[in-house]
Amino acid sequence: xxxxxxxxxxxxxxxxxxxxxxxxxxxxxxxxxxxxxxxxxxxxxxxxxxxxxxxxxxxxxxxxxxxxxxxxxxxxxxxxxxxxxxxxxxxxxxxxxxxxxxxxxxxxxxxxxxxxx
Amino acid sequence: xxxxxxxxxxxxxxxxxxxxxxxxxxxxxxxxxxxxxxxxxxxxxxxxxxxxxxxxxxxxxxxxxxxxxxxxxxxxxxxxxxxxxxxxxxxxxxxxxxxxxxxxxxxxxxxx
Numbered sequence: 156x157x158x159x160x161x162x163x164x165x166x167x168x169x170x171x172x173x174x175x176x177x178x179x180x181x182x183x184x185x186x187x188x189x190x191x192x193x194x195x196x197x198x199x200x201x202x203x204x205x206x207x208x209x210x211x212x213x214x215x216x217x218x219x220x221x222x223x224x225x226x227x228x229x230x231x232x233x234x235x236x237x238x239x240x241x242x243x244x245x246x247x248x249x250x251x252x253x254x255x256x257x258x259x260x261x262x263x264x265x266x267x268x269x270x271x272x
Numbered sequence: 273x274x275x276x277x278x279x280x281x282x283x284x285x286x287x288x289x290x291x292x293x294x295x296x297x298x299x300x301x302x303x304x305x306x307x308x309x310x311x312x313x314x315x316x317x318x319x320x321x322x323x324x325x326x327x328x329x330x331x332x333x334x335x336x337x338x339x340x341x342x343x344x345x346x347x348x349x350x351x352x353x354x355x356x357x358x359x360x361x362x363x364x365x366x367x368x369x370x371x372x373x374x375x376x377x378x379x380x381x382x383x384x
Contacts, residue, residue, distance in 0.1 A: 159315075161315070189372070196379075197377075198374045198375060199316075201371055201373075248315055260306075261318075261372065262318075263316040266315045268313065
C-alpha cells in the first residue's frame with residue numbers, strides 16, 4: 156500500500172531558528188500533499204495544500220511567511236518553520252494523495268513533533 | 273460550511289465489550305466520510321471509508337461503520353474490543369476539493 160514518510164520524527168530547536176520537515180511519498184507520486192497541525196489532545200487542523208510545481212494554498216489564519224511550503228517534486232514536499240518560537244511547538248502531520256487510487260484516500264505520515272525552546 | 277462533531281471526548285470500555293463511537297456531520301452535498309485511528313505520537317491510520325452504496329461499511333481490525341443520511345451520522349462500531357484498540361479515533365469528512373475536516377476526536381481507553 157501507499158506509504159508516506161516524514162522526517163524528522165522529533166526535532167528540538169532554539170527560538171529564532173528555522174526547521175525543515177520533509178514529507179515523502181515512497182511508492183507513489185503525489186501532485187497534492189496536505190500539511191496539518193495538531194496541538195496536544197486536539198484534532199488536526201489543515202494548514203495548507205501543497206501542489207507540485209506551484210505555490211501552496213494556505214488556510215485562513217496560517218502565516219505563509221512563517222510556514223514555508225515547497226513541493227519541488229512529485230514525491231517530496233517540505234514544510235519550513237521559519238524563525239520558530241515556542242508557540243510553534245506542535246505535532247505536524249503531512250498527507251498525500253495517491254492518484255492511482257482515483258483520489259479516494261489520503262495516506263498520512265507518522266508526524267513530526269517540533270519543540271521550540 | 274462543513275463540520276464534523278464527535279460528541280464523546282473520552283470513552284472507557286472493558287476488554288471484550290462492544291464499542292460505539294459517534295460521529296455527526298454537516299455538509300451540503302453527498303459526504304465522503306472516513307474514520308481514522310491514531311496511536312500516541314503516531315500518524316493516522318485509515319480504518320474505513322464511505323463514499324456511496326452500501327451504508328454499512330466494513331473496515332480493518334474488525335471495525336464497521338454505518339452511514340445514516342437521515343441522522344447525518346456515521347458511527348463506528350466494534351463488537352469486541354481488544355486492549356490494542358486503545359487510541360484516539362477521528363471521524364473526518366472530505367469536501368469536493370479533497371480537504372479533510374476532522375472531528376475533535378474520541379479517546380478510547382480499554383480496561384482489563
